[in-house]
Amino acid sequence: MSAIQESERTAIQEELVRFLRAEAGEDTLRSGMQSDLGYDHAVWQKMAEMGLLGIAISEDFGGIGGSAVDTAMVAEGLGRSLLPVPFIETCVIAPALLEASDMTDESRKILTRIAQGTATIAIGGNADIVPFRDPDCRLAVKADGTMSGEVSLVMHGGSADFLLLAFHSGNQTRCLLVSSDHDYTIENQTANDPALRPAKISLADVPFIELTGWSNDNFEQAGWQGIVALSAQQTGAARAIFEITVDYLQTRYQFGRPIGSFQALKHIAADLFLEVESATSASQAAARALASKAPQTAQSVALAGFLCNDAFREVSAQAIQLHGGIAYTQEHVAHLYWRRARATLSMFGDSDLHREAYLSAWEAAA
Amino acid sequence: MSDFDHTASPEALSAAVLGWLDLYWDTQHRGPLGEPEGNQQLWRQKVFDAGLAVPSWPEEWFGLGMKPAQCKVIEKAFAERKAPGAGLDRYHLGAITVFKAASDALKREMLPKLLTGPICCLLYSEPNAGSDLAGIRTRAERDGERFIINGQKVWTSNAAEAEYGMLLARTDWDVPKHRGITFFLFPMKQQGVEIRPINQITGESEFNEIFIENAVVPERFMIGKLNEGWASFQTAIAYERLIMGQGITERRRGASAKGRSPLLELAAKTHRLQDPVIRQRLAQALAYREVNRLNNERAKRDMMTNGSLSLMSLSKLAMSRIQHGEAAIATDLLGPASLLDGPDNADPANTNFDAAKAYMNSIGGGTDQIQRNIIAEKVLGLPKEYEPDKGTSFREVKSDAGSRNGE
Numbered sequence: 025m026s027a028i029q030e031s032e033r034t035a036i037q038e039e040l041v042r043f044l045r046a047e048a049g050e051d052t053l054r055s056g057m058q059s060d061l062g063y064d065h066a067v068w069q070k071m072a073e074m075g076l077l078g079i080a081i082s083e084d085f086g087g088i089g090g091s092a093v094d095t096a097m098v099a100e101g102l103g104r105s106l107l108p109v110p111f112i113e114t115c116v117i118a119p120a121l122l123e124a125s126d127m128t129d130e131s132r133k134i135l136t137r138i139a140q141g142t143a144t145i146a147i148g149g150n151a152d153i154v155p156f157r158d159p160d161c162r163l164a165v166k167a168d169g170t171m172s173g174e175v176s177l178v179m180h181g182g183s184a185d186f187l188l189l190a191f192h193s194g195n196q197t198r199c200l201l202v203s204s205d206h207d208y209t210i211e212n213q214t215a216n217d218p219a220l221r222p223a224k225i226s227l228a229d230v231p232f233i234e235l236t237g238w239s240n241d242n243f244e245q246a247g248w249q250g251i252v253a254l255s256a257q258q259t260g261a262a263r264a265i266f267e268i269t270v271d272y273l274q275t276r277y278q279f280g281r282p283i284g285s286f287q288a289l290k291h292i293a294a295d296l297f298l299e300v301e302s303a304t305s306a307s308q309a310a311a312r313a314l315a316s317k318a319p320q321t322a323q324s325v326a327l328a329g330f331l332c333n334d335a336f337r338e339v340s341a342q343a344i345q346l347h348g349g350i351a352y353t354q355e356h357v358a359h360l361y362w363r364r365a366r367a368t369l370s371m372f373g374d375s376d377l378h379r380e381a382y383l384s385a386w387e388a389a390a
Numbered sequence: 391m392s393d394f395d396h397t398a399s400p401e402a403l404s405a406a407v408l409g410w411l412d413l414y415w416d417t418q419h420r421g422p423l424g425e426p427e428g429n430q431q432l433w434r435q436k437v438f439d440a441g442l443a444v445p446s447w448p449e450e451w452f453g454l455g456m457k458p459a460q461c462k463v464i465e466k467a468f469a470e471r472k473a474p475g476a477g478l479d480r481y482h483l484g485a486i487t488v489f490k491a492a493s494d495a496l497k498r499e500m501l502p503k504l505l506t507g508p509i510c511c512l513l514y515s516e517p518n519a520g521s522d523l524a525g526i527r528t529r530a531e532r533d534g535e536r537f538i539i540n541g542q543k544v545w546t547s548n549a550a551e552a553e554y555g556m557l558l559a560r561t562d563w564d565v566p567k568h569r570g571i572t573f574f575l576f577p578m579k580q581q582g583v584e585i586r587p588i589n590q591i592t593g594e595s596e597f598n599e600i601f602i603e604n605a606v607v608p609e610r611f612m613i614g615k616l617n618e619g620w621a622s623f624q625t626a627i628a629y630e631r632l633i634m635g636q637g638i639t640e641r642r643r644g645a646s647a648k649g650r651s652p653l654l655e656l657a658a659k660t661h662r663l664q665d666p667v668i669r670q671r672l673a674q675a676l677a678y679r680e681v682n683r684l685n686n687e688r689a690k691r692d693m694m695t696n697g698s699l700s701l702m703s704l705s706k707l708a709m710s711r712i713q714h715g716e717a718a719i720a721t722d723l724l725g726p727a728s729l730l731d732g733p734d735n736a737d738p739a740n741t742n743f744d745a746a747k748a749y750m751n752s753i754g755g756g757t758d759q760i761q762r763n764i765i766a767e768k769v770l771g772l773p774k775e776y777e778p779d780k781g782t783s784f785r786e787v788k789s790d791a792g793s794r795n796g797e
């Protein structure tokens with residue numbers, strides 16, 4: 025259930041669209057790409073002022089208490105702009121898990137700081153809520169109450185104020201919060217997508233706060249929140265690059281006619297349109313199911329998981345092909361969508377995994 | 391005159407319709423009450439007189455002026471009592487076209503007949519005019535206050551039962567193709583109309599070829615104006631394409647029951663449900679069907695809120711992908727057994743049928759390739775392809791093997 029009324033939601037959406045159009049264009053994306061952070065910090069601050077960073081956080085902790093439908097709305101906007109801000113990690117997954125855990129002064133403080141835009145959270149490890157799982161991570165808690173180990177693929181791990189490390193330990197899953205006030209080694213990893221900032225983190229005898237009190241259901245829900253937000257982000261991005269491509273088909277002339285008049289290209293465009301709309305339908309349905317705690321949520325989430333993955337990949341890949349030579353250049357934006365699509369394919373598992381989960385859920389429901 | 395109030399609440403309307411049905415319809419014997427013969431004609435007349443055949447149409451045109459949601463209530467009540475005859479404003483393509491495009495005089499004369507008689511057949515496609523339907527060559531020549539029709543039509547269903555056909559014929563050969571076509575309401579039961587069933591690849595024969603030789607249509611049976619039939623026809627065909635994507639061409643086998651999938655059942659039966667490769671394909675197939683349902687839901691909402699048809703245009707393409715895809719998986723599940731057929735081999739026979747029938751969706755009502763052109767041009771706004779016949783009089787346009795239509 026969402027604490028946000030339909031009219032408020034429309035207002036937030038309109039403000040978001042205006043903001044992204046004004047301040048999150050290709051220039052912002054590209055200048056952010058040149059920076060250590062990977063994105064323009066002013067944009068993040070502005071999102072905080074608009075209340076968007078606390079959209080999933082309860083009103084008790086300085087947020088506005090939105091549901092999966094609301095976070096999906098923000099994620100879709102961010103997806104359109106390709107801004108690589110740590111929204112899903114910081115504003116969707118971490119709050120879901122923090123609020124499901126035993127509440128402490130520290131977690132209360134962190135939630136408030138997230139909503140205010142003064143704390144970001146990076147998530148690493150090999151558990152299901154980790155966006156980019158590192159199967160080779162070695163993380164262990166020691167008897168003296170510190171932890172040690174190594175984990176790669178921690179997105180924004182270098183700049184985050186907190187690390188949320190979620191990993192399998194024996195037959196249980198542990199979730200540790202490590203403040204960046206403590207010493208640990210950060211090794212930035214080079215990403216194929218020039219906007220992304222994965223890091224390898226090495227920790228030795230570092231103090232942590234363990235999140236406790238959450239149930240397996242809570243944990244699964246937090247992961248679903250992440251998948252649904254990602255699907256919305258992919259939907260927004262796929263639609264954006266699709267629109268850019270259709271525009272180009274209308275304006276680019278060869279053989280004395282717009283290339284969009286050729287059936288070979290038209291038919292690809294029509295098929296891509298089906299992909300974009302199907303991704304949109306699947307993502308919206310999953311968000312609605314999750315927000316209303318519908319019994320078929322597992323199925324809806326898995327469906328959105330692979331349809332949106334595959335749609336974004338197909339649409340962004342064909343966008344380069346449909347543009348031809350111009351999109352084979354760094355100057356054109358198409359390759360940035362394509363790289364992001366490839367980077368997101370393995371977030372929260374991959375399409376094959378989601379397909380298997382979807383079929384299993386089908387069988388369980390039958 | 392009407393017993394049904396279009397300001398009534400859905401509950402009150404439903405109760406009124408059910409009450410009316412209980413007065414006149416015998417659910418158990420599936421016929422009008424007190425009519426042991428089950429007289430269909432009489433029943434259709436009864437439904438028509440009550441305004442229930444076309445409730446969305448205005449009262450002066452045989453309807454009740456109901457909104458779509460109210461029409462749904464009426465159709466649901468009919469379905470509940472297993473009574474036929476409701477919802478003709480949604481699927482009687484002939485009557486819908488006459489209602490939307492014909493003169494008031496023709497509407498007044500013919501709508502009561504059409505709505506109480508057998509469904510109209512469609513005389514559109516010809517052997518030489520399929521995807522390029524505007525290239526029809528059946529000719530209508532004026533002879534006083536009537537037209538003489540000569541030509542050949544194809545892919546006509548319900549031809550033998552139909553009393554009237556919706557005929558597209560060429561009335562001017564010296565203008566570009568779209569501008570020389572006239573739409574007629576064509577009386578089927580007359581000399582010079584020969585109906586030959588087509589043997590289809592599914593083993594069915596629902597379609598016919600129609601040979602027309604010196605048949606006659608009165609001038610007043612023209613739908614719309616002379617040489618302006620193409621515009622009226624667009625209304626009719628858009629509707630036909632729209633209902634295709636809803637999977638109406640599919641074989642019914644209880645597949646709609648929630649939580650059941652014939653494909654999963656076949657996988658279980660053939661012991662392939664644990665095969666991870668098959669599982670991936672099954673999941674993808676189920677997903678295409680599920681997301682088409684979600685797309686259609688959105689499409690309906692879009693249509694209600696802003697009249698947009700862009701999402702609707704996708705469902706026919708999506709349905710082709712679903713049907714061809716499922717048939718391919720089923721074939722692979724059966725393995726060598728898929729070469730069998732006939733009543734002793736139900737699973738292979740069903741799969742073979744579905745594999746063939748899938749073409750009904752991907753070719754019928756315009757091929758998927760034509761549909762892609764429509765989506766690209768009408769929805770995405772891409773420009774039309776170069777048209778060699780544009781602006782050329784139909785007589786000069788090239789036909790098969792480079793001959794000209796006029797030769």
